[in-house]
Amino acid sequence: MVRAGGTRSRGERSAATRELILTTAERLFAEHGLFAVSNRQISEAAGQGNNTAVGYHFGTKADLLRAIVRRHSERIEQLRTAMVGQVRDSTDVRAWATCLVHPATDHLAELGPPTWFARFSAQMTADPASRSIMYEETFRSPSLIEAIRGFDRCLPGMPARVRAERGDMARLLMVHMCAERELALAEGGAAGRDGWAMTAAGLVDALVGLWTAPITGPDGGIRDPRTTTKEEPA
Structure with missing residues (x-):
C-alpha cells in the first residue's frame, strides 16, 4: 500500500528490496559463477548501503x-501443467519431450532479454552441492514428475545403463543449450536471432533423436531400440 504523499509501507519496501537482491544475485551468479560472487558484492551491486542485506533478507547462500x-x-509449473493436460493420454515421445522443454523456454521468452535464469541454472548444475538444491526444487513440480513418467512410458526398450546414460545426456543438453542461447540473445549476435521458439524446437528434435538412436552393444553390434518395448537388463 502506498501511503499519502507517495511513500511506501515498510513491508512494500522490504519486498522491493528482496526482489532487487534476487535479480542482482541471479545476474551476478549467471555471469560470474556461484563461488566468484559474495554477499557483499550482491549487496553493493543492488545499491544496498548495508553489506549484510543479503543475509538479512535471505539467510544463507543456499537459501538465496x-x-x-x-x-x-x-x-514454469503453470505452463507445464497446461501442456501435460493436453497430452496426458499420448504415447508419442515427441509430445512428452515438448512438455519437458517448452515450459522453461516459453517462460524465458515471456521474460524477454536480457534473462539470466538459463545461465544461472547451468552454474547451479555444474556444482555438486548446488546441483542437489536445484534438483530438490525442480522435482517439487507435480507436472514435471508426470511429464517424465509419460515420457518414460513412450521410450523404446533399452538396457538400464543406456537409459541412465541418455538421461544424463538429455539433462546436459537441455541445460547448456538453453544457457548458450540465452547468452547469444543477451549479446545480440547472429546466433541469438532465432530466439527461444527455434531453440525449443531444436531441443525437442535432439531429445527424440537421442532417445530413439541405435544402441551399440558390448560386442560392438548395433540395434534399433524401437524394435522392442521390453526393457533389457544392464
Missing part, C-alpha cells in the same frame, strides 16, 4: 539460491 529457483518455478 533456492529463492532464485522458486522465483521462476511457479510460472
Whole structure:
C-alpha cells in the first residue's frame, strides 16, 4: 500500500528490496559463477548501503539460491501443467519431450532479454552441492514428475545403463543449450536471432533423436531400440 504523499509501507519496501537482491544475485551468479560472487558484492551491486542485506533478507547462500529457483518455478509449473493436460493420454515421445522443454523456454521468452535464469541454472548444475538444491526444487513440480513418467512410458526398450546414460545426456543438453542461447540473445549476435521458439524446437528434435538412436552393444553390434518395448537388463 502506498501511503499519502507517495511513500511506501515498510513491508512494500522490504519486498522491493528482496526482489532487487534476487535479480542482482541471479545476474551476478549467471555471469560470474556461484563461488566468484559474495554477499557483499550482491549487496553493493543492488545499491544496498548495508553489506549484510543479503543475509538479512535471505539467510544463507543456499537459501538465496533456492529463492532464485522458486522465483521462476511457479510460472514454469503453470505452463507445464497446461501442456501435460493436453497430452496426458499420448504415447508419442515427441509430445512428452515438448512438455519437458517448452515450459522453461516459453517462460524465458515471456521474460524477454536480457534473462539470466538459463545461465544461472547451468552454474547451479555444474556444482555438486548446488546441483542437489536445484534438483530438490525442480522435482517439487507435480507436472514435471508426470511429464517424465509419460515420457518414460513412450521410450523404446533399452538396457538400464543406456537409459541412465541418455538421461544424463538429455539433462546436459537441455541445460547448456538453453544457457548458450540465452547468452547469444543477451549479446545480440547472429546466433541469438532465432530466439527461444527455434531453440525449443531444436531441443525437442535432439531429445527424440537421442532417445530413439541405435544402441551399440558390448560386442560392438548395433540395434534399433524401437524394435522392442521390453526393457533389457544392464
